[in-house]
Amino acid sequence: MSSVKESVIERLASVPQKPGVYTFKSTKERVIYVGKAKNLRNRLKSYFRGLDIRKTAMMGGVKNFSFIVTANELEAFVLEANLIKQYKPKFNIVLRDDKNYPYIKLRLKEEWPTLEVVRKIKKDGSLYFGPYVPSGSMWTALSFIRRNFNIRPCRYKLDKPMRPCIQYQMGRCPAPCAGYISRQEYMKAVDEVTLFLKGERKELIKGLERKMQVLSDEMRYEDAGRIRDRLNSLKRVWESQKVVSPELGDMDVIGSYTENKDSVFQVFFIRNGVMLGSRDFYLRHVSKMPPKKLYHSFLQGFYSKELLIPPLIVVGIKPEGQMPLLRWLSQKRGGKVKIVLTKKGRRLELLKMAEENARLKLKSKKGSVTVLEELTKKLGIKSVPHSIGAFDVSTVSGTDSVGAFVYWSDGYFNKDMYRHLKIKTVLGIDDCAMVEETVRRVFLKDMESRSIGIQLPDLIVIDGGKGQLDAAYQALGVNAKDTALLAVAKNPDRAFTLLSETPLDLEDKTPSSLLLKRIRDEAHRFAVSFHRRLRSKRLMESSLEKVKGIGKKRRLSLLRHFGSIDAIRRADIEEILKVPGMNRKVAQAVKEGFR
Secondary structure, three states: OOHHHHHHHHHHHHOOOOOEEEEEEOHHHOEEEEEEEOOHHHHHHHOOOOOOHHHHHHHOOOOEEEEEEOOOHHHHHHHHHHHHHHHOOOOOOOOOOOOOOOEEEEOOOOOOOOEEEEOOOOOOOOEEEOOOOOOHHHHHHHHHHHHHOOOOOOOOOOOOOOOOOHHHHOOOOOOHHHOOOOHHHHHHHHHHHHHHHHOOHHHHHHHHHHHHHHHHHOOOHHHHHHHHHHHHHHHHHHHOOOEOOHHHOOEEEEEEEEEOOEEEEEEEEEEOOEEEEEEEEEEOOOOOOOHHHHHHHHHHHHOOOOOOOOOEEEEOOOOOOHHHHHHHHHHHHOOOOEEEOOOOHHHHHHHHHHHHHHHHHHHHHHHHHHHHHHHHHHHOOOOOOOEEEEEEEEEEOOEEEEEEEEEEEOOEEOHHHOEEEEOOOOOOOOHHHHHHHHHHHHHHHHHHHOOOOOOOOOEEEEEOOHHHHHHHHHHHHHHHHHOEEEEEEOOOOEEEEOOOOOOEEOOOOOHHHHHHHHHHHHHHHHHHHHHHHHHHHHHHHHHHHOOOOOOHHHHHHHHHHHOOHHHHHHOOHHHHHOOOOOOHHHHHHHHHHOO
């Protein structure tokens, strides 16, 4: 037995027999495992006798351990989840999907409530609807609401009257800013939006039908016709939704499939009997973990995110340590949560569907693994790159320079991990310096702050040649040894690595070459699209910026009042004078600036 192991075992006698959390550490105090226990001393002693294969592999790298005593098992559970999220230890189940899911938030505390998309849930009196995964259905719902329900789309402070914008003219805002609607009428529209997002179909339809009948009786046929058209639109959009069964209410259905060393978990989000979305998670090298422990680790990792937890979670296998898990989930939800196995009915059908989806996802991901193995041999790197990050920069004559990062993992582009930024330190055209700044800001800042959202991928791809590759290597510094690095150039397509001066040919049309080019092209697309947005915005605002007497505050007031540059250009001096903070001299300068 090594002296390191002997010293570790000797310390066990000083560990208290109390609940708490323990961490195993490798060289340089890197945390490789986090666990919890009712009795810390007994649990830690168990790691040094009768180990299974998985624990033996872990303990071979353990150089030290630490522990934190907690008041009870629930506190230990919460602390364990937070530490796993913070350190992402090698031997814990760590879900790669770190970003919180999108929700629609209805701000009820405002005088004139508005909708917005958020990823953080706060106890602020607002209503939250979701999660929407993927987010396409959420944007569809928001677009439908803005076309069919009479609530404002803006977030302006309405403490002072102002001229209504173009949204009012398009019939998509009732213009509370100008006093064109009473708050009582506005809140009726808010109630309708709430019923729509909750999926309360019968109540919403009955309310609209009553309103249509009243309008018809009052011979307001044009208004009644608008209600009729809205009803027809509602019926069409509901027909396109994946209705499971209204009586099922709110639940998450979680199925899994394991084959060889890997597993896939599939989650269905059911809200008020409607499937809002689904998410799959690919876990590698977990076959040696007992199924109950695997389910426990998955549920702990998944619900560590900011989620509105439903009252019911349907699973295929009863998780280990269910009671502390349930107490933790109930505490997070603020209400009772049940984890149930199911043997019949619609719930069983949904579970079987989730398990079949998990099986199909695992089969498809196995296909991508074959491509990655081919890529590993081609590049001569040590291990299969299951995650690939790619960088590119974009500029025109050194102006509006931007950097972009995209993330590919287990067969898919993960857009929650995308990042873009404005170049701050580079003047003029210097692609290599811009690559260096982008890599440094995207990776090193997040790793130093242990911020979630960016993980160092197994492989980093730079859009460019040898110069850009060297710049990225310099930016990574000591972290360069933890990941493979290459640059992919165009015309002809070829890859530069740190291991050879001779570029690799990527014109061979093999699946691995096509994958590299696809990831590089996605980084290029993302960088160029962000650059174009900035450039377009600058060109739009530049006309106002050149007007003498127009600073940032007046520019924002003009845009807020008129809604667009074109509207300001068409306005006469008297209309411009109505904007807060304007005088005749400045208004005249605005008109002359657009001639």
